Amino acid sequence: MSKDPIILEDRKSFVLLNEKKQNNTIDCEKDSVSGAVSQRACVYCGARVVLNPVTDAVHLIHGPIGCSSYTWDIRGSLSSDEENYRNSYSTDLQEENIIFGGEKKLEAAIDEIVETLSPKVIFVYATCVVGVIGDDLVGVSKKKSKEHNIKVITVQSSGFAGNKKDGYKAACHALLSLMGEKKKSDEKDFVINYLGDFNLAGEAWIIKKYLKEIGVKTNVVMTGDSTCDQIENAGNSQYNIVQCAGSMTYLAKQMQMKYNIPFEQVSFFGVTDTANSIEKIALLSGDEAIMEKAKALIAREVDKTNAILDQFMKRLRGKKVAIYVGGGFKAISLIKQFRDIGIESVIVGTQTGKKEEYKKIRDLTDEGTIILDDTNPSELEYFIKQTGADILVGGVKERPLAYKLGLAFIDHNHERKHPLCGFVGAVNFIKEVDLTVNSPVWTFINEQGGEGYEQKELYQLERQSL
């Protein structure tokens, strides 16, 4: 047995100590180490999170029940109209389907959906098993598309065929195959697509409102509160702006090739990023009026927001944060956002970060920061203790770990029910940080720990009673 029980030999290259003088790098974009208790999910998961917010499509999971059960309506994506997407459809494959093949059941399932719902689009997700038994999903989809005159689109998301970000790609392919031809347009307004926002707690609406105020029209948000019609029409925009880089940069690149639509990265997390992104979009429009309005909006909102943030910042000075999130771009955004409110990041990790993103993280953070790719609870526990972090940012699985370690926690996942983007999000964010890190509960833990009564005091009491 190894003498080092914290970091497995196979994991050492995925852990980096930021030493500014040495140009050290981190390993990433590799398969998870077996048995290491990775926090990652699978290809199917990636596809499902990206595509699921398409509100009027039917999302049909071809496989045994688990995949459908665990992903049913657990995310906070909102719709302004239809809610087909909140249902979880599964072919619920049984043993005999595995032996004799599941194509017949899939066909029958599509027929039933068409009969009862007559949707415009059905996304058919492949799961691990159907990838192995070799069901011809593309064949079935083609056949059924023709038969019912609707779009049945295969999502190549067999769980084992890569990791979560391959699922993003599969979702992007599905979205691309839904998009129609570019129309000749005499549109004079500046029209953009907003990629990589899933309308959690209305976040896409918040951003759309900013854009509307400065005179920028949003054609479609992908995929938050989007409809199949809107996605079909996505090729008719002048620009793509990309918020969630991990999931949607690929789509933006593909759309650039297919429709000649350029794209630009934005971030609406934190005051600085939000203001910069609005300014960036205004500049892209090349329209003076838009630029003027953007300036006015930024001036108004930044001052107003900073005034609120200032009240909280005094209470947060000197706190340290550990970040463990899905994508590299989100981690970068968070480092900046925490810095804005006076909190330094001592641990930064991601599930699917890329080389260049880790380089950026290294540049952004201080010497001594721990950088982690595809980490696990053992490493998190070790480094949290070592760095003395006060706050952990993560998802549902990380929350109990933080609490058991006596740490404040920020939910930055797809299940939350309050917006964290834009100016309103920046306020929500600092309020949440303050609420958790300055909660009275930590006083009891810091002063007495979990065990409570010190033997010494009891002993003294006994002595007195004698």
Added chain:
Amino acid sequence: MSKRNYTNLNVNPCKMCMPMGGSLAFKGIEKSMIIIHGSQGCSTYIRRHIAAHYNEPVDIASSSLTEEGTVYGGSSNLKKGLKNLIRLYQPSVIGVLTTCLAETIGEDIQGIIREFILEEDLEDKVHIIPVSTPGYQATQYEGYYYALRQMVENLAEEVAHNEYINIVVSDVTCEDIRELKRIASFFSDKIIILPDISDTLDAPYTSEYSKLLSGGTKINKIKLMGGARATVEIGALIKDAYSPGKYLEETYGVPLYKISVPIGLEYVDEFIKALSQITHKTIPKELELERGRMLDGMIDSHKYNGEGVGAIFGSPELNLAISSLCIENGLTPKLVMTGSKSKKLKEIIEEKAKRFHMETIVLEDSDFSTLQPMVKQCGINILIGSSDGKFVKEKVKVPLIRVGFPIHDQIGAQRKLNVGYKGSLRLLDEMTNTLMDLKHDDYRDRMYDDYYTPLLKA
């Protein structure tokens, strides 16, 4: 009626997969770890669900099968995974649960484990228990019992007769297990609870965090199960092939008492009578008083409950017990729905309901898309089941009492007491109060609309 709306589709499932059940079972064993043999997502989804329900860190490893492992076999992946998790956690027991993927590519996990133990010289150092849990074979319900059965098959030994009583528990809460222990302690201080999640999934805060908790059923206790006085298996409906109690009876001749989850007067009585019978001890005064208090509480609330028309959903065992509690108090369990297959569930509930002139519709192998329209049609005014019912709650606007697994939209699932006379009465009070709120909350407006508005128009 027992079929779903769609015949080739499951829409909004009321079931999970076998490895989920297996994981929950292993979580109740001392110093145990789990590795799920398959692709990464399965372990992550299962961890997410268990962590959200219990608010506890839940470490479950994955063999992280990729394309290569899928094509050429996952043996080396699984061995490496076992090696790594032993290094990180030093567990005494490891449950190896298969997924759809591993089963379909035909992984021989028993063989792989045998090889691994030899190669690493681990005999007697760690118990590695293979459990075949393909997601397409059954549900989390069967997966749970089957994992327990495999533990017993792998660990129980030919031992001399002893004084222990085995209690195999169903999907109850941590607080429930504490209550079962308390009740059992009136009869014997030699009780083996399998599995015991009361400490492992409801651990107190301590200054030192330990990622592998002691607490949970001890291995040396499982070894003794074959020589026990009797097994009380809380699992009235589970098939023999999945039943650990049945295995102990068949292999070691341990008398088996198969009972329902002790919720509701009749089933709590049944549990206590079984203990009394096994130990030849009379039922203590304390429990008699608790029974009396429960009856008193039932009388207090019977009229409110009589107006209740419930829809109950979740795993078969809890469905049965909760339906029974409802029926005993005049609350009609009009709809009972499970995603698992269980003919027996239907038989028992219908018979019991008939005794009190109630009609019920039992849907087995069903889903929420079937239940949802029926909730309206049947005039349901209370939903009882897991958080998965929140979709129906939101759409049909009927209150939901959360019982079972998963409960991920509320806090305190592990602390809810539902079993025993105390727990039954607590749960009943929760139902009664919900029904009372329904009656009282809009009382003034309703009466105004019903009687004053017509007066104005007259």
